[in-house]
Amino acid sequence: MSRYDETFDVIVCGGGTSGVAAAISSARAGAKTLLIERLGTLGGQMNVSGPPGFAYVRIINCFNEREVGGILYETYVRLYKAGHALPHLRYRYRAKSGAAFAYVDPEWWCLLIFKMMEEAGVTLLLDSLVVGVTKEGNTVNGVIVENADGRNTIKGKIVIDCTGEAYVAMQAGAETVCVSREEVQPHTLAFTADGVDWDRLLDYVRRNPEEFTPNHVMNPHTGTSPEEYYELLRNVTDIKELGELMGFIELRDMALANGDWHPYSGVGFFIIPREGGHVQAHFQHSTHCGNALPTSAWDLTKANIECRKQLEIAWRFFKKYVPGFENAYITRMCTELRLREGPRIVGDYVLTRQDVLEARKFPDAIGKSSFPAGGYHVASTDTLAVNEDEGSLALPKGSYDIPYRCLVPVKIDNLLAAGKCVSTDRAAYLRYLQQTMVTGQAAGVASAICAQDGITPRELENDVSKLQSILIEQGAIIFDTVERENIESWL
Numbered sequence: 001m002s003r004y005d006e007t008f009d010v011i012v013c014g015g016g017t018s019g020v021a022a023a024i025s026s027a028r029a030g031a032k033t034l035l036i037e038r039l040g041t042l043g044g045q046m047n048v049s050g051p052p053g054f055a056y057v058r059i060i061n062c063f064n065e066r067e068v069g070g071i072l073y074e075t076y077v078r079l080y081k082a083g084h085a086l087p088h089l090r091y092r093y094r095a096k097s098g099a100a101f102a103y104v105d106p107e108w109w110c111l112l113i114f115k116m117m118e119e120a121g122v123t124l125l126l127d128s129l130v131v132g133v134t135k136e137g138n139t140v141n142g143v144i145v146e147n148a149d150g151r152n153t154i155k156g157k158i159v160i161d162c163t164g165e166a167y168v169a170m171q172a173g174a175e176t177v178c179v180s181r182e183e184v185q186p187h188t189l190a191f192t193a194d195g196v197d198w199d200r201l202l203d204y205v206r207r208n209p210e211e212f213t214p215n216h217v218m219n220p221h222t223g224t225s226p227e228e229y230y231e232l233l234r235n236v237t238d239i240k241e242l243g244e245l246m247g248f249i250e251l252r253d254m255a256l257a258n259g260d261w262h263p264y265s266g267v268g269f270f271i272i273p274r275e276g277g278h279v280q281a282h283f284q285h286s287t288h289c290g291n292a293l294p295t296s297a298w299d300l301t302k303a304n305i306e307c308r309k310q311l312e313i314a315w316r317f318f319k320k321y322v323p324g325f326e327n328a329y330i331t332r333m334c335t336e337l338r339l340r341e342g343p344r345i346v347g348d349y350v351l352t353r354q355d356v357l358e359a360r361k362f363p364d365a366i367g368k369s370s371f372p373a374g375g376y377h378v379a380s381t382d383t384l385a386v387n388e389d390e391g392s393l394a395l396p397k398g399s400y401d402i403p404y405r406c407l408v409p410v411k412i413d414n415l416l417a418a419g420k421c422v423s424t425d426r427a428a429y430l431r432y433l434q435q436t437m438v439t440g441q442a443a444g445v446a447s448a449i450c451a452q453d454g455i456t457p458r459e460l461e462n463d464v465s466k467l468q469s470i471l472i473e474q475g476a477i478i479f480d481t482v483e484r485e486n487i488e489s490w491l
């Protein structure tokens with residue numbers, strides 16, 4: 001029998017953060033699970049086109065409570081104990097915004113995920129593109145893949161779209177929404193550098209704090225005044241105290257006048273933790289290409305070409321203008337674009353900005369988040385903007401619930417979505433890493449239950465108690481946030 005003749009309980013399409021969480025949780029819940037990934041590695045925007053500037057962010061909410069558990073937290077704890085992650089850092093200048101970062105080393109994250117796949121018993125099919133689904137009426141019952149073996153069909157009881165951009169849901173005929181080409185947020189090609197003379201750079205920072213006025217820090221929602229921020233910068237001794245550095249305003253303006261900077265993003269970088277306490281500079285805002293829809297290969301091609309041009313300009317700028325970067329060198333240019341915005345499914349519930357602001361609770365909660373709504377990237381030296389029509393980037397009153405119904409596409413059966421493409425309005429977009437792993441884990445468990453109990457994901461909406469209790473057994477946080485642990489004591 002060909003391996004393509006096997007039937008799986010659950011087929012997960014896409015192996016980014018949502019997909020790996022979905023596959024592990026589904027297999028742990030006892031389902032025969034297949035994960036299909038386009039590339040030869042797992043991780044998506046975490047480690048192929050990433051990592052995100054502040055991965056993992058907001059495991060801890062603004063009330064100093066932990067709001068995320070489950071597979072995400074498990075990976076964080078394992079990496080932290082092995083020396084591949086930094087402790088939760090609640091930067092003083094972001095304290096009032098509630099943001100806490102917990103940086104992880106993306107390469108070790110990837111190795112750990114491969115190990116977890118094996119531990120859970122997930123079947124992997126890498127280097128394989130899902131190009132379509134098989135259906136009976138409105139019910140999905142398999143996928144079509146193209147790879148080194150040609151074109152094949154694989155049968156599955158439940159299919160989960162974890163492609164980030166709802167590619168499989170669209171192939172299944174599910175309803176999706178996406179902003180227009182003119183509105184879509186700019187995409188990025190990230191890169192990482194080593195060899196930075198941190199002492200020299202921090203000396204410059206201490207002497208020129210006014211150079212650093214990133215709008216996301218000074219924005220009223222953070223409650224941080226420029227003077228408070230400058231005071232921190234005047235006394236900084238370690239780049240880890242900042243986690244990111246955005247601004248270099250005078251240098252940028254000088255470079256713009258000289259034609260040495262491009263006008264599509266601000267200047268700055270984040271950090272990546274490496275073995276032995278080593279830190280590298282990671283640039284995820286230095287290239288910005290707007291007007292490119294992830295649903296058009298021509299647009300993506302244009303963005304890939306444009307971002308590489310900007311990358312070269314940005315790096316030449318850092319070497320020429322920024323003290324400490326004279327002998328720095330690029331260690332990694334991501335091979336793939338980080339797609340900031342794309343299609344979302346229309347689900348049985350659409351999470352809204354108002355839900356976020358009111359920290360709304362739902363009976364079918366599958367996890368929590370406290371990420372504020374309404375901030376956008378723009379292809380200008382401002383880097384970030386808030387949609388004025390929607391008011392300021394307001395903070396929720398606490399953690400809001402993510403309802404299971406956001407994962408269930410209207411009209412199509414036996415298909416779930418997880419990760420970036422779940423059902424929300426634009427402002428409530430659940431695209432942050434921790435959110436994608438929360439929805440991924442829930443989709444995995446829900447699919448396993450549906451396959452085992454012979455019900456559809458929509459029928460599961462009638463009684464989510466089993467879903468919630470298995471998620472809790474798997475360590476997820478659903479109903480109550482938990483007190484923040486003193487993780488420094490673990491080492």
Ligand SMILES: Cc1cc2nc3c(=O)[nH]c(=O)nc-3n(C[C@H](O)[C@H](O)[C@H](O)COP(=O)(O)OP(=O)(O)OC[C@H]3O[C@@H](n4cnc5c(N)ncnc54)[C@H](O)[C@@H]3O)c2cc1C
Pocket residue numbers: 013014015016017018019036037038039042043044045046050052053054055056057128129130131162163164165167168187188284338339340418419420421431432433434436
């Ligand atoms: C520039 C940028 C900065 C960001 N910064 C942060 C940050 O600081 N903190 C944070 O928490 N989040 C951040 N994010 C968001 C976060 O990184 C992503 O939204 C998240 O990683 C998306 O996870 P996902 O699983 O939904 O999708 P992805 O990570 O995109 O994974 C999708 C996977 O599906 C695969 N795939 C796609 N199509 C197919 C197919 N047809 N067949 C098979 N496989 C397929 C892809 O190869 C990929 O592996 C940022 C995003 C961007 C773009």
